[in-house]
Amino acid sequence: MFDNTVTIYPNLMNKKDIIGTKNQILVDKIAVGPTDIPNYHRHELFSIELILSGECIQYVNGVKYKCKKGSVCLMSPFDVHRFYAEEGMEQYILYFADNIVLPEMEIYLNISSMPFIVNLNEKDTNTMVSDFEELITTNTLDKPHSYIFAKIMVNKILNKIICNTSNLPDMPRDNAGILTKIMAYIRYNFKEHLTVSGIANEFGMSADYISRYFKKHTNQTLKDYILSMRLEYAMRLLKTSSLDISQISYESGFSSPSYFSKLFLAYTGKRPLEFKSELDIQL
Numbered sequence: 001m002f003d004n005t006v007t008i009y010p011n012l013m014n015k016k017d018i019i020g021t022k023n024q025i026l027v028d029k030i031a032v033g034p035t036d037i038p039n040y041h042r043h044e045l046f047s048i049e050l051i052l053s054g055e056c057i058q059y060v061n062g063v064k065y066k067c068k069k070g071s072v073c074l075m076s077p078f079d080v081h082r083f084y085a086e087e088g089m090e091q092y093i094l095y096f097a098d099n100i101v102l103p104e105m106e107i108y109l110n111i112s113s114m115p116f117i118v119n120l121n122e123k124d125t126n127t128m129v130s131d132f133e134e135l136i137t138t139n140t141l142d143k144p145h146s147y148i149f150a151k152i153m154v155n156k157i158l159n160k161i162i163c164n165t166s167n168l169p170d171m172p173r174d175n176a177g178i179l180t181k182i183m184a185y186i187r188y189n190f191k192e193h194l195t196v197s198g199i200a201n202e203f204g205m206s207a208d209y210i211s212r213y214f215k216k217h218t219n220q221t222l223k224d225y226i227l228s229m230r231l232e233y234a235m236r237l238l239k240t241s242s243l244d245i246s247q248i249s250y251e252s253g254f255s256s257p258s259y260f261s262k263l264f265l266a267y268t269g270k271r272p273l274e275f276k277s278e279l280d281i282q283l
Contacts (some may be wrong), residue, residue: 024095026045028093032090046077048073049092055085058081073117076187120164128157178213186226190226190253191233191252234251234252245272245276248272
């Protein structure tokens with residue numbers, strides 16, 4: 001049922017790098033390149049990538065971005081991307097759960113308006129490098145206040161990105177812009193009753209054309225994209241809320257708890273209640 005050409009990566013870090021349990025913060029400094037990841041993929045957590053040296057090309061939701069030193073990319077768990085990195089590229093990479101974000105910042109992380117890819121000036125780049133270094137240092141400390149400090153640092157980095165959203169790199173004005181609008185529409189409305197024909201009408205296309213167009217640019221069908229978004233949202237509710245399975249199924253856009261359980265089992269290999277029980281045991 002699900003298109004396996006879009007890979008969902010839980011994270012790229014070792015478990016020892018996780019600060020908190022449900023409140024995940026993962027950070028590292030890595031050297032990459034030459035690297036070519038041709039297949040689109042997504043991550044379970046929000047991600048921030050800051051390029052320190054070298055260059056790369058990012059394709060996010062079908063849009064091509066040329067990134068260099070000082071480029072920073074903020075993506076949601078629903079953004080699909082692939083990239084090519086030149087030899088000698090070095091970057092910081094940070095993953096964090098949505099409940100890390102302060103309430104005052106949440107409005108800026110509306111997944112219908114992401115990703116944010118900005119080019120920082122030299123001063124702001126150096127400031128963010130210092131923030132990442134502090135965050136990495138905090139990540140190695142085993143002290144009660146380490147998580148609180150790390151959470152503050154993540155929000156500080158987020159604030160710096162949001163304050164620089166006017167410094168956007170040049171975006172192509174081709175059909176990739178339509179893809180971004182389609183994905184944003186789905187992300188904003190995935191809890192509602194969505195159909196391929198309904199989405200097609202919204203954008204003045206035929207159902208057959210929009211299906212082929214979306215598949216061509218993302219390697220994933222419209223139906224699978226909507227389903228995976230609903231299921232991942234349900235997983236987040238199972239991890240962070242006290243809602244029961246029935247409430248979560250309707251809140252995530254499914255027509256019935258039984259249909260939700262069937263799809264959840266196909267997607268994760270576990271039933272919703274089993275998934276939630278294992279989380280409670282880990283805590």
